[in-house]
Amino acid sequence: MYQDTKRVRTKATVYLDQYESDVITALANYLGVPKAEVMRQMLMKEARDVLGIDLAGLVDSVADQAG
Template identity: 70%
Template sequence: MYQDPKRIRQRCTVYLDQYEADIITAMANYLGVSKAEVMRQMLMKEAQETLGIDRGNGTHSVTAQAS
């Protein structure tokens, strides 16, 4: 059914306080994308930096959409 079954996204719950949730909501509104997309991009960027993974110039990030 899917070309790559490993690319199917899974649900992950994150509990935020009101201040943190407001920041994510404000950023999503500013960029015009969903809160899930903002959080996914932030999480993956942090993980890649922490692990020293260079994805090259081919990645599409939320920050690139803002400019």
Template identity: 80%
Template sequence: MYQDPKRVRTKSTVYLDQYEQDVITALANYLGVPKAEVMRQMMMKEAQEVLGVDLAALTDTIAASAG
């Protein structure tokens, strides 16, 4: 059904206090996207920064090796 079964998203629970929830809700409303998308993007951006992963450079490297 899926080309890559590892890309199927699973559910994770995050517990937020009311202030944190309000920030996520406000940002989601401002951007016009679901709260899950806001949180996913924030989480992945933070993970990339912490791990020192530069996706643009990685994409360029993969494209260069493929071509």
């Protein structure tokens, strides 16, 4: 089914307070994408920034998909 079995997504639980949850929900609604996609893109962007990895030309962002 999957060409690369390492690309199968696993579930991770993140606990947010109401304010944080509202921000994610509002952004997902604004962009018209699922909340999981917003959070995944934000998490991976932060990880790349912290690690100093520049994949800007290779990975579509949520904002690119919406516009």
